[in-house]
Amino acid sequence: MRIRDLHKNIKIRLLTDFFISLTQMAIFPFMAIYFSSHLGAALAGILLMMNVAVSIVAGLLSGYLSDHLGRKKIMVLAEVFQVVALFVMMIANSPLFMSVWLTYFMFLFSNVSSSITGPVVNAMIVDVSTEEERTYIYGIGYWLGNISIALGAALGGLLFEEHRFLLFSLFFLVSVATLIVILFFIEESLVLKPSPGTTKKLNGGGFLQNYGKVLKDRRFMLFTLATVFVMSLEFQLDKYIAVRLKEEFHAVIFNVDITGIKMFSIIMLINTIVIVLLTLQLSKWLGQFDKKKVLTIGIVIYSISFSVLSISNSFSIIVLTAFLFTVGELIYSPVKQTILAGMIDDNARASYMAVDSLSYNVAMLLGSFGLTLGALIPASGMAFVYLCLGLAGLFCYRLAITDETTSKEINVSS
Structure with missing residues (x-):
């Protein structure tokens, strides 16, 4: 391609x-x-x-x-x-x-x-x-x-x-x-089908009815909830994890003093380099595999990596984990978007995408809450919370992909 x-x-x-x-x-x-x-x-x-x-x-x-x-x-x-x-x-x-x-x-x-x-x-x-x-x-x-x-x-x-x-x-x-x-x-990519009721629909009642339909879509809302759980991990990186590193991390590597702030910058640098070098290659390679399995592997790697980042003060382990969480994100993120695209109602695509966008705002709020929670519980507790968030997200994704109400699985394979 x-x-x-x-x-x-x-x-x-x-x-x-x-x-x-x-x-x-x-x-x-x-x-x-x-x-x-x-x-x-x-x-x-x-x-x-x-x-x-x-x-x-x-x-x-x-x-x-x-x-x-x-x-x-x-x-x-x-x-x-x-x-x-x-x-x-x-x-x-x-x-x-x-x-x-x-x-x-x-x-x-x-x-x-x-x-x-x-x-x-x-x-x-x-x-x-x-x-x-x-x-x-x-x-x-x-x-x-x-x-x-x-x-x-x-x-x-x-x-x-x-x-x-x-x-x-x-x-x-x-x-x-x-x-x-x-x-x-x-x-223009939307083929509109004019009807006598079109004008009538563009009002407050039509707006509420439109999003009421979206919110009643069980699979989609499970998928959105999963996105909130998993994305909330990403918003922990520049909040709880950055603050913890600033307070707890210190290392001397090749006679260079590495503070917590510098370590956080190194994590972000590794993230950027890996994304630039590997995204296109991974995207092409993963296209040949079953998307449900790819999504599962990516989220598991991603979740475990964040759990490690919340407790480790070892330079080498943090560097390795920074590489792994980026790879996990590269694995699951494009596949997640592909599955979402195949799940939404063709007659209300933009409305579904608007609700999906809300999941990022909610995840951002959870990210901010994580900073407060981290002041109340130890790092090991935050590691457990991160793992639970990731696994809860994976569980909801799997439920969303498999429609239990009809016992039919969505076609998410290539």
């Missing part, structure tokens, strides 16, 4: 998603520091929580509208929001004018744009791909996404503090280019 064999929409979205992710990672992670320094930590925390809440609503609304109005219209609308937000943020951080509050509201606007885009893009990929292609597509997307995250974080670190005007100017131009590409090159 080659990239040139994929649908035009997918090739375009892989490219534009790379730059969108680059933009987000160069700006979003630094906004908490920016708002805290200008408005105080307490108010900044409230504003950022409001941002998450609005983004959740925007994502759900975009999924509903996309399934009724089409993918391209919603994508164009979201990118127009992004262009406007970045333009105003650029002006509000220019040498002639500075406004923290205007920056915040445009940051909120930008987040809404990203939340709108996510479910629609995921639904479009399913629209124009086959089951055989999806593991490969998600593997490439995962690879490009992680490269953009690393580059965006580096670019933001260099420019955000002292050169925000330049940073926002660059990404304003990127957003304009993305809008042009979507307008003139992306094809």
Whole structure:
């Protein structure tokens, strides 16, 4: 399988998603520091929580509208929001004018744009791909996404503090280019079937009925719960595990003093290198195996690795475990997305993807709770909790893949 064999929409979205992710990672992670320094930590925390809440609503609304109005219209609308937000943020951080509050509201606007885009893009990929292609597509997307995250974080670190005007100017131009590409090159992927009831459906009752149907889908909700459990492990890495290493870890390797903070940086470096070097090769190789077995192996490796990271203070063991948890993630993540794509209702793909996106917000909250829990129980207790989270996620995934109500197994093999 080659990239040139994929649908035009997918090739375009892989490219534009790379730059969108680059933009987000160069700006979003630094906004908490920016708002805290200008408005105080307490108010900044409230504003950022409001941002998450609005983004959740925007994502759900975009999924509903996309399934009724089409993918391209919603994508164009979201990118127009992004262009406007970045333009105003650029002006509000220019040498002639500075406004923290205007920056915040445009940051909120930008987040809404990203939340709108996510479910629609995921639904479009399913629209124009086959089951055989999806593991490969998600593997490439995962690879490009992680490269953009690393580059965006580096670019933001260099420019955000002292050169925000330049940073926002660059990404304003990127957003304009993305809008042009979507307008003139992306094809509508949803075949709409007009009916007399279409207009009637686009109201509050239709919205609630739409998501009520999604929430009643037992298999999908089990799958979503599994994603919450497993993804919550990832959000422990920069919270409990990072804090524990800072407090407990110290080593001298080849006369070099390695503190806990440096050890955490090494873990992240190993993660990035492994992803860049192995993602595409693993994605192609794993495509020939049964997806249920691949998912199981990946999650088991991933869960055990996080349990070890929560208790070990050995340099060599942590390095090995950092490699293993990355490999486990590379094994299960693209396959998970492929299984999800084959599970959702074809008539409500964007709505399903919007609910799936919520699982990441819930997992993030669990990640934050893990930091509090870690202050109350010993490291061995956290290791047990991590293992239970991983196994609970695997159990829910297996239940979701096997439909017990009909005693038929979903076709998840290649």
